[in-house]
Amino acid sequence: MSLHCSYGDKLDEHLRDRFIISGLRDEPAALKLMENVGEQDNLSFTKAVEFALARESTAESTKAMRSAGETASAAGSANVNMVQRSQRKQTRSRKQCYRCGRNHPPEDCWFKSTECRRCRKIGHIERMCRSEEPKAENKKKGQ
Numbered sequence: 001m002s003l004h005c006s007y008g009d010k011l012d013e014h015l016r017d018r019f020i021i022s023g024l025r026d027e028p029a030a031l032k033l034m035e036n037v038g039e040q041d042n043l044s045f046t047k048a049v050e051f052a053l054a055r056e057s058t059a060e061s062t063k064a065m066r067s068a069g070e071t072a073s074a075a076g077s078a079n080v081n082m083v084q085r086s087q088r089k090q091t092r093s094r095k096q097c098y099r100c101g102r103n104h105p106p107e108d109c110w111f112k113s114t115e116c117r118r119c120r121k122i123g124h125i126e127r128m129c130r131s132e133e134p135k136a137e138n139k140k141k142g143q
Contacts, residue, residue: 012044012045012046013045015045016037016043016044016045016048017037019045019048019049019052020033020034020037020048023052024052026052026055026056026059029051029052029055029056032051032055033048033051033052036051097109097128098124098128099111099112099114099123099124099125099128100124100125100127100128101127101128111123111124111125116129116131118131119131
């Protein structure tokens with residue numbers, strides 16, 4: 001259609017302007033092209049189309065990379081947390097409680113506020129007592 005019009009040597013310029021004004025949905029790209037037209041009058045229709053295609057391709061690639069990165073980071077984060085939790089459970093369950101002798105963290109022990117029958121100190125039970133000799137009171141009670 002534009003071939004039969006009498007645009008002459010201005011055909012490329014008119015196509016370029018028409019493309020920029022109504023052919024681009026990406027408004028920032030259209031504004032950038034308009035700036036380029038204002039700065040340099042030798043911007044051709046072909047260069048404008050190439051610029052728009054490159055910009056569109058870059059936007060799609062960036063979007064794809066971000067979504068892939070978010071998916072990977074979410075999955076990676078979940079896996080890291082899972083590993084940390086399982087390691088914490090393993091290390092916590094392997095340690096013997098110094099208060100009662102069972103396999104749990106001492107801060108979770110039921111006997112942390114219990115008085116030892118052997119040394120009368122609070123925080124452990126008799127079977128885990130480290131005192132070498134019981135107090136004199138305990139000997140008298142037992143005799």
